[in-house]
Amino acid sequence: WEQDMGVRGKSGLCADRLQHLREVIEQDIATGLYTGATIGVSRHGETGLLEAFGNYSSKDDRQVSTDSVFSLFSLTKAFTNVLILRAVERGQLAPTTKVVDIIPEFAGLPREHIRLEHLLTHRTGLPSVFAPVPGMPIDRLDVMIEAICKHVHGQEEPGGRVAYSPCVAHALMGEMLRRTDPAGRSYREIVHQDLFEPLGMTSSGIGVRPHLQPRHIVPEFPAVFSAIHPSSRVPGENGAFEDPDAEMPWVGGVSTVPDLVRFAEALRRGGELDGARILSPRMIEMASQNRTGEAPNELYKAMALSRGWLPYPAYIGLGFSVRGEAICQHQFGTMATPRAFGNHGAGSTLVWVDPELDMTFACLTTHMLPEPDNILRFQRLSDIAISAAI
Secondary structure: OOOOOOEEHHHOEEHHHHHHHHHHHHHHHHOOOOOEEEEEEEEOOEEEEEEEEEEOOOOOOOEOOOOOEEEOHHHHHHHHHHHHHHHHHOOOOOOOOEHHHHOHHHOOOOHHHOEHHHHHHOOOOOOOOOOOOOOOOOOOHHHHHHHHHHHOOOOOOOOOOEOOOOOHHHHHHHHHHHHHOOOOOOHHHHHHHHHHOOOOOOOOEEOOOHHHHHHEEOOOOOOOOOOOOOOOOOOOOOHHHHOOOOOOOOOOEEEOHHHHHHHHHHHHOOOEEOOEEOOOHHHHHHHOOOOOOOOEEHHHHHHHHHOOOOOOEOOEOOOOEEOOOOOOOOOOOOOOOOOOEEEEEOOOEEEEEEOOOOEEEEEEEOOOOOHHHHHHHHHHHHHHHHHOEO
16 A cells, blocks of 8 residues: 555655655755755654755765765754753753853853753844854864853843844753763763764764764855854864864764764654663653743844744754744744754755654755745655655
8 A cells, every 4th residue: 555655665755756855955956055965854753754965065076975074063062961961860950050060260240140941042142143253263172162261241131032043052962061061071071972982973073073974965065154163273154063173062973864864853852862872751841841931032033034034933942943833934844833943054954853743854955045045945855755745
């Protein structure tokens, strides 16, 4: 019956709809919207689609493969979020922990009232900056923390407006992980030993580690972009994305789609994969609930208005973006169920899990798009993928 209806095996995904998804991506690449992509779509733990398309960039004609390594940009935040939630479960931190209690040099009103929950929900009252000092190298976490404590001050009491934090919140959380780690490990060591290794994410890293460099796709930015990302070691405006030693808990991760499928599958399964438990089911349930009500994300509100869109709710949980109820522009698609959750990276990367559909989606693309175009692109691809769930 499943074969007659065009359903792929046990995944409950319609083969015809997945074929249409392939064709849409191929058409996008043929028209020059982006140069390449890798995508993975799974349901009930079974892979329905894992495929690569196109080339590394407009300057690099190597073909993208399923083991190509992409810079994740803010999708890196998903790793930091999960490890922070794990630290809460282990009693090292709590949602009520104040940043200043772990990083005393962060003192000063009103920012010393910021709690871990405010970092996770982007309600810190801090400005939405891409670096503490414009143009500074961002590759070293210790230097970033020193600069944040010196230069980034509260504009209002925390817990109010939702204003997405491009770097500061997750830099602080990475440092909180480091300072409360019983073994005194670096942020990079914590991510590798407590997340990547248990989940078998062998092609993932914090910084472009040497064994990943031959497969790494150097990010290609649009003509106009809101920030640069210098390294103290690698030349170029965006050298931090080619730096093997960069340690940036907000944008410094690299990975492949198969690795991200494993990460997403662990979340879908309640925090465990192949016997390795990272989080409890209760923590995932708690973190994937909308914690910001109907408040808009102020950074994205400005973007929406610039495109003539109606501003829409931020829908942020404890670290994860949540789909929510509103019919609006959304990377998880208009068809995702309200409890779908995940994370994305600027102009190019996306992972989501839909617990009700029992479905995961991971897509990494080359040649970053302007964010409004990226939202519309992933909304369309997500909706087509969800339509295959029958």
